[in-house]
Amino acid sequence: MGSYIPSTAQERQKMLSAMGMSSTDELYASVPESVRLKELNIPSGCTELEVREKITGMAGKNKVFSSIFRGAGAYNHYIPSIVKTITSKEEFVTAYTPYQAEISQGVLQSIFEYQTEMCQLTGMDVANASVYDGAVAAAEAVFMCQERKKQGVIVSGTVDPKVLAVIKTYCASRSVEVKVLPVSDYATDMEALKAALDKTSACVYVQSPNYYGVIEDMDAVVAASHEAGAKVIMGVNPIALGLLKTPGEYGVDIAVGEGQPLGLPLAYGGPYLGFVTTTNAMVRKLPGRIVGETVDAKGKRCYVLTLQAREQHIRREKASSNICSNEALCAMTAAVYLAAMGPKGIRKAAESSAAHAHYLASELCKIPGFQLVTDKPFFHEFVTTTPIPARILEEDLAAEGILCGLPIEEGILWCCTELCTRKKIDELIRVIKAVCQEVA
Amino acid sequence: MELLFERSRAGRGMDLLPDCDVPEADFGDELLRQEAPRLPEMAEIDLGRHYTELAKETHGVNDGFYPLGSCTMKYNPRINEELSGLPGFTAIHPLQPENTVQGALQVMYDTEKLLGEITGMDSITLQPAAGAHGEYTGLLLIRSYHLSRGDVGRTKIIVPDSAHGTNPASAVMAGFSVVSVPSNDDGGVDLEALKAAVGDDTAGLMLTNPNTVGIFDPNILEITKIIHEAGGLCYYDGANLNAIMGVVRPGDMGFDCVHVNLHKTFSTPHGGGGPGSGPVGCKAFLADFLPAPQVRMSDGVYSLYAPTNSIGQVRSFGGNFLVVVRALTYILTLGREGIPEASTNAVLNANYMMSLLKGHYDMAYDTVCMHEFVMTLEKLKHDYGVAAMDVAKRLLDFGIHPPTMYFPLIVYEALMIEPTETESKETLDRAAELFLNILEEAKTNGEELHHAPHDCYIGRPDEVNAARKPVLTYSFA
Numbered sequence A: 001m002g003s004y005i006p007s008t009a010q011e012r013q014k015m016l017s018a019m020g021m022s023s024t025d026e027l028y029a030s031v032p033e034s035v036r037l038k039e040l041n042i043p044s045g046c047t048e049l050e051v052r053e054k055i056t057g058m059a060g061k062n063k064v065f066s067s068i069f070r071g072a073g074a075y076n077h078y079i080p081s082i083v084k085t086i087t088s089k090e091e092f093v094t095a096y097t098p099y100q101a102e103i104s105q106g107v108l109q110s111i112f113e114y115q116t117e118m119c120q121l122t123g124m125d126v127a128n129a130s131v132y133d134g135a136v137a138a139a140e141a142v143f144m145c146q147e148r149k150k151q152g153v154i155v156s157g158t159v160d161p162k163v164l165a166v167i168k169t170y171c172a173s174r175s176v177e178v179k180v181l182p183v184s185d186y187a188t189d190m191e192a193l194k195a196a197l198d199k200t201s202a203c204v205y206v207q208s209p210n211y212y213g214v215i216e217d218m219d220a221v222v223a224a225s226h227e228a229g230a231k232v233i234m235g236v237n238p239i240a241l242g243l244l245k246t247p248g249e250y251g252v253d254i255a256v257g258e259g260q261p262l263g264l265p266l267a268y269g270g271p272y273l274g275f276v277t278t279t280n281a282m283v284r285k286l287p288g289r290i291v292g293e294t295v296d297a298k299g300k301r302c303y304v305l306t307l308q309a310r311e312q313h314i315r316r317e318k319a320s321s322n323i324c325s326n327e328a329l330c331a332m333t334a335a336v337y338l339a340a341m342g343p344k345g346i347r348k349a350a351e352s353s354a355a356h357a358h359y360l361a362s363e364l365c366k367i368p369g370f371q372l373v374t375d376k377p378f379f380h381e382f383v384t385t386t387p388i389p390a391r392i393l394e395e396d397l398a399a400e401g402i403l404c405g406l407p408i409e410e411g412i413l414w415c416c417t418e419l420c421t422r423k424k425i426d427e428l429i430r431v432i433k434a435v436c437q438e439v440a
Numbered sequence B: 001m002e003l004l005f006e007r008s009r010a011g012r013g014m015d016l017l018p019d020c021d022v023p024e025a026d027f028g029d030e031l032l033r034q035e036a037p038r039l040p041e042m043a044e045i046d047l048g049r050h051y052t053e054l055a056k057e058t059h060g061v062n063d064g065f066y067p068l069g070s071c072t073m074k075y076n077p078r079i080n081e082e083l084s085g086l087p088g089f090t091a092i093h094p095l096q097p098e099n100t101v102q103g104a105l106q107v108m109y110d111t112e113k114l115l116g117e118i119t120g121m122d123s124i125t126l127q128p129a130a131g132a133h134g135e136y137t138g139l140l141l142i143r144s145y146h147l148s149r150g151d152v153g154r155t156k157i158i159v160p161d162s163a164h165g166t167n168p169a170s171a172v173m174a175g176f177s178v179v180s181v182p183s184n185d186d187g188g189v190d191l192e193a194l195k196a197a198v199g200d201d202t203a204g205l206m207l208t209n210p211n212t213v214g215i216f217d218p219n220i221l222e223i224t225k226i227i228h229e230a231g232g233l234c235y236y237d238g239a240n241l242n243a244i245m246g247v248v249r250p251g252d253m254g255f256d257c258v259h260v261n262l263h264k265t266f267s268t269p270h271g272g273g274g275p276g277s278g279p280v281g282c283k284a285f286l287a288d289f290l291p292a293p294q295v296r297m298s299d300g301v302y303s304l305y306a307p308t309n310s311i312g313q314v315r316s317f318g319g320n321f322l323v324v325v326r327a328l329t330y331i332l333t334l335g336r337e338g339i340p341e342a343s344t345n346a347v348l349n350a351n352y353m354m355s356l357l358k359g360h361y362d363m364a365y366d367t368v369c370m371h372e373f374v375m376t377l378e379k380l381k382h383d384y385g386v387a388a389m390d391v392a393k394r395l396l397d398f399g400i401h402p403p404t405m406y407f408p409l410i411v412y413e414a415l416m417i418e419p420t421e422t423e424s425k426e427t428l429d430r431a432a433e434l435f436l437n438i439l440e441e442a443k444t445n446g447e448e449l450h451h452a453p454h455d456c457y458i459g460r461p462d463e464v465n466a467a468r469k470p471v472l473t474y475s476f477a
Helices: A009-018 A024-028 A048-060 A081-087 A090-094 A105-122 A134-144 A161-173 A190-196 A218-227 A280-285 A312-318 A328-364 A390-399 A422-439 B044-056 B078-084 B102-119 B131-148 B166-173 B191-197 B220-229 B238-243 B284-289 B321-357 B378-384 B388-396 B425-449 B463-468
Strands: A152-155 A178-180 A201-207 A231-236 A254-258 A274-278 A291-295 A301-305 A381-384 A406-408 A411-415 B123-125 B156-160 B177-181 B202-207 B233-237 B257-259 B280-282 B294-298 B301-305 B373-376 B414-417
Touching: A009 B321, A009 B425, A024 B321, A048 B078, A048 B102, A048 B321, A081 A090, A081 A328, A081 B044, A090 A105, A090 A328, A090 B044, A105 A274, A105 A291, A105 A301, A105 A328, A105 B044, A134 A161, A134 A201, A134 A231, A134 A254, A134 A274, A152 A161, A161 A178, A161 B131, A190 A218, A201 A218, A218 A231, A274 A280, A291 B463, A312 B166, A312 B177, A328 A381, A328 A411, A328 A422, A328 B044, A390 A406, A390 A411, A390 A422, B078 B321, B102 B123, B102 B238, B102 B280, B102 B294, B102 B301, B102 B321, B123 B284, B131 B166, B131 B202, B131 B233, B131 B238, B131 B257, B131 B280, B131 B284, B156 B166, B166 B177, B166 B202, B177 B191, B191 B220, B202 B220, B220 B233, B233 B238, B238 B321, B280 B284, B321 B373, B321 B414, B321 B425, B378 B425, B388 B414, B388 B425
Parallel strands: A152 A178, A152 A201, A201 A231, A231 A254, B156 B177, B156 B202, B202 B233, B233 B257
Antiparallel strands: A254 A274, A291 A301, A381 A411, A406 A411, B123 B280, B257 B280, B294 B301, B373 B414
16 A cells, blocks of 8 residues: 555654553544444555556546537637646645745745736736636625625626526525526627616626627626626636736726636646636725735835735634635646736737637538527637537547537537647538538 | 746747637727736746746745644645646546546546545535535535425524634525534533524534544534534534544544545645645435536446536536546555554654643643644743744744644634644654744743744735735836
């Protein structure tokens, strides 16, 4: 069996003797005999070589696609080599939360830099140090907007269904009502939004580009919501913000999103990165950790965890959230990614993703039976109809090493990133044409 | 040290992406951002050196002893890191068809079974991303259970006054109000106070055992019985599971659901604050409420499903999957013999270190401890004006991460020490010697300790001003 205990049997005995004990059983005298476990019913341990074989075997049973045209909340972008190198440094990997500022300046400064970069990207004033993922970021944001007389939550029907599910879970437990707006031509139904808003509305959550890839009319959302006195939470894709109008420019109150596209691998769903950015006015409502700049006793610039009076370890049941552990290393990953890409690189990733998506859309629509479901503007995702059952298409493409767009009720939800090159798209089109012919 | 933004030079950068090989998409001007984000422009060498410098100002487990009570800062095995980085795990999309991710589903299924055995629970969800997230999830199971039986009046969660802050915070998020019960003189739950606190409105109890003062509550069976007889359920906070794995199981002590912290007990790294993973286990009668999706296996084929009365989702997808891969690697490595051995040695190390300090420092509770122990420096502060904070800060000068300070709240001037099983006898001997030296300094030259640390990158930061006038982003000139 494997073990990471350095002490030998003799050393352990020495330690026991030093305490006047003869056996480790004496250490557990307070555990009632009736519930002492006789034997743990799991397999015997193994050596490093053996565990390597077992786990590698499991990894080998997963199919790694060479072309991925699926997004829907998880996006396959290029990860620069330096990102993994930096975030694998064992100091960063193995450190605890930086409560001890004197020996944690590295982690603290990296979070401060992350906060700054996220504000630059979103055009907002302040960011927290991360929450679990994009869906939880949206749910936490909803609770930043709760006031005694304003508790109603309005969510557009065009948001990612997983995000909606999490918002519903978080709201249900605190008996907060969630109104879900109907969808109008793959975008938020503005008339329904206006009708839903009243003086008890706390906030409106809209995602843009939305689940179907459509860029929402955020100016209209903000105008209607603010007129009714409700806050606006905008769900964003961070890569899109390399190119598209920012939440700050739209004048929203909170911008949240899934930070996975910023240098984190798909990794079957996690760890990912929830980011929350907001205005100066709402900074004390933010959940989780925040890093601030200050000086040490000698006047040297340094960084600390700050505004902790919001947090559970100080406020207990009155805290703004229960969050303790967050996704710090993922935040650092995003920070390194954004620094590696720079302003030009992030724009290039955004432009390239959008350009390839538009190219794919136009090529797909040349095949009979594939049609864009709406002519609204889209970023790097879009929905088409399909002439053949999506599941058949998915299976046949998989055989060619291609992950098809996601089959959804309305058709197929396609996604391109800069990794979906023209060559890969042309190959996809070729295979689809062949499948169509075969089925016909 | 300079910030990324101060190192940035206009025009620098890396050649990472090729020029686009298809026509640009045409967005109208009104859809585009008006100014480029002011992100750093750096050559790769500048970026690399920046973080290498930051790494030097960061104290990880591999930099030295990390006896941070309640956080279980054990060694993070390298094989776990390597295997979690296999492309078969990192390059798979969470919405791939199930027949293309059988290995990933097996990882989840096997981990669930192993955690179920270790905790004595029937079903596990891996969706919660951290301990507090697990608490919230577990409490939602309890809430759904009572509501499903039409038992709508159970609105209160009982939490000992020694509990972690996440417990009451999670209870409120889950829609409960919190009843705090005092601890007895031995640091355990005051049974009379508990009996007085329970009633028709009791939804459940949240308890850490061993508790936050490092003691296994000998009345545990009585405690869970009191809650059950009142119609409530018992929630086990797995923060301190590292003391008892393979020795006694929460499921056998009367707990109905539990969360474990893979980033504490199961050796996955803390990453400077996260990502963690907080799987939740429950008895069979709660399994139908678990979050979706869950993994099941039939004839060797794994698939996902949603339990019929699921509480819904607490995050997107199945959880912090790569953290789960690390934990599975760890559990398979240690196995039947190694898991209890890890706990036993965690307890042995803590008691040994306590024995070296006893008689010099005051112990908050003078009894055999579990994996951690709490000292009270109240007398030292009174006699010499040296606080727990001063002693903790002085340790920094010697490359030791301080113990947890001022927690639990029921002990004055508390220092909570958790050595973990992965430290050797000589590390404990040296650390104890250092603690005794600092005690001597406190008695002879206490003033000096108020200014510790002396040899770190920075001295004590001005936290008051940081909060009063928050500077939370870099100001571009």
